[in-house]
Amino acid sequence: MGIHQKSKSLVSRHSELSDTFYQLRVLNGQERTDADFPKFVDRIKAAGFHDGRLSPTRIDIFQLNVGKLCNQTCAHCHVDAGPDRKAENMTRETFELCLDVLARYDIPTVDITGGAPEMNPHFRWFVEECYKLGKHVIVRCNLTIIVAHKKYRDLPEFFAANGVEVVSSLPHYAALRTDSQRGDGVFDDSMEALKMLNAIGYGVTGTGLTLNLVYNPTGSFLPGNQASLESDFKSQLMRKQGVTFNNLFAITNMPISRFLDYLLETGQYENYMQSLIEAFNPGAVSSVMCRNTISVSYEGYLYDCDFNQMLDLKVAGPLTHIRDFDLQLLQNRDIVLNQHCYGCTAGAGSSCGGQVA
Amino acid sequence: MSKKHYFDPEDLKKFGNITDWQKSMGDKYFAWYSEVMKEGALTEREKSLIALAVAHAVQCPYCIDAYTATSFEKGADEAQMMEAVHVAAVIRAGSSLVFSTQMMNHAKDLTM
Numbered sequence: 001m002g003i004h005q006k007s008k009s010l011v012s013r014h015s016e017l018s019d020t021f022y023q024l025r026v027l028n029g030q031e032r033t034d035a036d037f038p039k040f041v042d043r044i045k046a047a048g049f050h051d052g053r054l055s056p057t058r059i060d061i062f063q064l065n066v067g068k069l070c071n072q073t074c075a076h077c078h079v080d081a082g083p084d085r086k087a088e089n090m091t092r093e094t095f096e097l098c099l100d101v102l103a104r105y106d107i108p109t110v111d112i113t114g115g116a117p118e119m120n121p122h123f124r125w126f127v128e129e130c131y132k133l134g135k136h137v138i139v140r141c142n143l144t145i146i147v148a149h150k151k152y153r154d155l156p157e158f159f160a161a162n163g164v165e166v167v168s169s170l171p172h173y174a175a176l177r178t179d180s181q182r183g184d185g186v187f188d189d190s191m192e193a194l195k196m197l198n199a200i201g202y203g204v205t206g207t208g209l210t211l212n213l214v215y216n217p218t219g220s221f222l223p224g225n226q227a228s229l230e231s232d233f234k235s236q237l238m239r240k241q242g243v244t245f246n247n248l249f250a251i252t253n254m255p256i257s258r259f260l261d262y263l264l265e266t267g268q269y270e271n272y273m274q275s276l277i278e279a280f281n282p283g284a285v286s287s288v289m290c291r292n293t294i295s296v297s298y299e300g301y302l303y304d305c306d307f308n309q310m311l312d313l314k315v316a317g318p319l320t321h322i323r324d325f326d327l328q329l330l331q332n333r334d335i336v337l338n339q340h341c342y343g344c345t346a347g348a349g350s351s352c353g354g355q356v357a
Numbered sequence: 358m359s360k361k362h363y364f365d366p367e368d369l370k371k372f373g374n375i376t377d378w379q380k381s382m383g384d385k386y387f388a389w390y391s392e393v394m395k396e397g398a399l400t401e402r403e404k405s406l407i408a409l410a411v412a413h414a415v416q417c418p419y420c421i422d423a424y425t426a427t428s429f430e431k432g433a434d435e436a437q438m439m440e441a442v443h444v445a446a447v448i449r450a451g452s453s454l455v456f457s458t459q460m461m462n463h464a465k466d467l468t469m
Contacts, residue, residue: 174434217429224431228400232432 003144004184005073009082010261017261018080020312026260026269027339035270037277040341047282054291054335059327061293063111063352064098065306066090066123068298070115071148074169074182076216076259078310081115088115090298095126097300097322102133105327111293111352113140113306118152131162138165140352143193144186156197165210166202167249167352168194171218173236181218194243203245212247214354220268222275222347226250226355249354252276254307254343276342284349287356290335296322304335305344306352313338369419402431409438410445 010018016031017023025031045052068085070077102110110130117123117139130137139159146155159166168190172178175187194211198204203211215229223229230248237243253259255272263269290304294315300322303309313336314320319329349356376383394404405428412420428438 172432172434174436176436177434215432219429221426221430224401225396228396228402229432232400232402 006183066120078257094300111138116145144189146193169214223250252350276346279346284357289351406441410441414445
């Protein structure tokens, strides 16, 4: 089928927003807008979180962003990934440092994302090594990569052989909604990939092969109720496509990177931030994913989450690289907060595993 | 008159102010509203689509803006929203057309 790209990376467009420092200035009302939104830190302080500080519970999830290379250029991508991002890919040496850490510590889950992580040349070897270590491996697969080239068509079998939980973005069961965000042709290719996954048991009750889908709004609005969306997705995908899956994770779009660009270009930035702030839910704060996740960049730097990684807000403290990984120190760190954090605390909250409250 | 035009989109944000001059009735209305729009025998998405259809039938621009956004939030897509508007439109049209039976009855009475 093939995909007609929806967008170009900010980097290839030489956009000011490709500079993470510039993005932070926008979020703090110093560029492009003078909107003076209440500081996230003050908001959680008022909600009773000691001195506006947030600390980890324990690190259960080791999330790697293995690179920015992707076969898609989705209009909302917080990674600014795309086919042009060939230079940013995790090296074998950095993967080995990650494996050393995973072997050393009891961190049960390895969550691999990108870009399209399958395009990294060391991807399969790394998944197999994690599986040998007894880790639960999650791969954030964009679905279309499975049908993008014949060398990827056996990915479903590879995932199954390594007990991989597949988590895949599908913003809507309607082609127009999905393609408007992810590129023309993405919906049809995604359906083909989902059918291949279903055919070997992924998303089918009783097989133990987990296939979860990720819903995110395809515009400047917040996600609705996750359970209700899941029920609609299940009935509509079965009715129209004969496709099945396990759970739907509803994720809020963070106002960073290409989604921030979309908000600014369409004049919706202030309204979107206001809606996140009005929907601030103190009940979601204690369950945000940065409390049980550590995020590793393709260069091996450590972050509190994938969003902080994309804003280059490294973990607080002196040791910020995987080669210096110290679980004790990391578990006692303060999480780095900024205005985009409103995205994870709006409504029922948001994380890589969906709503949290 | 404070404005030279009707229907300012900014006024939608002031909807909550209807409690200002009649608090108990306004509060009861919002409590009822919130109860009605909760997930029940119908899903929130279905209720949003009904609201969007009614908004077109009563031709309320505020409601159309509000329930276009809410329908997307609750997971509807353009096709569902347009079908909902067609339901409203076809019932409105039918409510005129059905009166033609009276016209036909009367026409028959008047003619040979």
